Amino acid sequence: xxxxxxxxxALHLQMAERLWREDRLEQAAxxxxxxxxxxxxxxxxxxxxxxxxxxxxxxxxxxxxxxSEELELEAASLxxxxxxxxxxxxxxxIRDVTRALDVRWPMPVLLTLVPDSxxxxxxxxxxxxxxxxxxxxxxxxxPSSAQLGGVLRSACLHEIAxxxxxxxxxGRAPRWLDEGIAVWVESDSRPAxxxxxxWPRFASADALSGALEGHAMSLDGRDAAICYALAGRMVQTExxxxxxxxxxxxxxRIGAGEPWRRAYGRAFRRPFWRTEREWRRxxxxxxxx
Numbered sequence: 648x649x650x651x652x653x654x655x656x657a658l659h660l661q662m663a664e665r666l667w668r669e670d671r672l673e674q675a676a677x678x679x680x681x682x683x684x685x686x687x688x689x690x691x692x693x694x695x696x697x698x699x700x701x702x703x704x705x706x707x708x709x710x711x712x713x714x715s716e717e718l719e720l721e722a723a724s725l726x727x728x729x730x731x732x733x734x735x736x737x738x739x740x741i742r743d744v745t746r747a748l749d750v751r752w753p754m755p756v757l758l759t760l761v762p763d764s765x766x767x768x769x770x771x772x773x774x775x776x777x778x779x780x781x782x783x784x785x786x787x788x789x790p791s792s793a794q795l796g797g798v799l800r801s802a803c804l805h806e807i808a809x810x811x812x813x814x815x816x817x818g819r820a821p822r823w824l825d826e827g828i829a830v831w832v833e834s835d836s837r838p839a840x841x842x843x844x845x846w847p848r849f850a851s852a853d854a855l856s857g858a859l860e861g862h863a864m865s866l867d868g869r870d871a872a873i874c875y876a877l878a879g880r881m882v883q884t885e886x887x888x889x890x891x892x893x894x895x896x897x898x899x900r901i902g903a904g905e906p907w908r909r910a911y912g913r914a915f916r917r918p919f920w921r922t923e924r925e926w927r928r929x930x931x932x933x934x935x936x
Contacts, residue, residue, distance in 0.1 A: 840876025
């Protein structure tokens with residue numbers, strides 16, 4: 648029995664994503680090409696193709712080196728002075744994330760620096776992204792985020808924090824919490840940013856997660872800035888309220904399979920609906936100012 652074109656495209660797409668997750672980029676690119684040849688319609692799945700293509704082009708040009716037990720670097724320029732400078736920033740970032748979240752890394756973090764900005768021009772997460780692979784926790788940064796100095800430090804902290812959350816919560820953390828922790832860690836536990844305009848569109852955890860998960864919101868727009876600032880402030884509030892240990896315990900309970908709202912209640916000893924009510928009150932007050 649021959650597969651219909653739609654079924655064949657879906658199978659190839661599923662295979663492409665699995666191979667990408669396994670960091671088998673040559674095979675992932677071939678499967679993605681087969682999916683499009685089978686009639687895969689235009690959709691956000693083009694973003695997967697762009698990420699595969701960017702990572703594969705980087706893999707072909709770059710060299711991988713081990714910086715520490717927890718960190719590897721994949722980059723085109725491995726001149727000693729440059730590697731030392733980048734390595735120092737990245738190693739400090741993973742130490743900071745380890746200390747902030749008390750992460751026990753089960754596999755190395757692979758920091759991949761894309762050397763050509765044109766390869767990520769049309770990737771949705773064009774400022775960098777994290778994805779769990781079968782044997783690595785992979786962080787991909789474009790040239791704009793890999794500049795030595797504060798930009799590289801912030802990008803490393805943000806994306807490696809995503810890796811830490813994925814480890815502790817086993818990939819089950821709601822998106823607002825995942826992004827909020829990354830913003831909180833990146834900003835040295837002092838998230839800033841304007842949240843005026845968040846009410847009423849982002850007045851619930853589910854609404855905030857939905858906005859952060861979609862491809863419709865431009866990462867350069869005001870809505871994105873509001874959502875990231877709001878998520879970071881929420882995490883900051885909870886860390887101050889219950890302590891970092893409660894935040895860590897929350898992630899571990901989520902990782903053990905508890906629904907995140909129930910896990911919150913057990914970690915912070917208060918129901919999440921009460922926290923969400925306070926959240927709404929804060930947003931209404933910010934709107935009136």
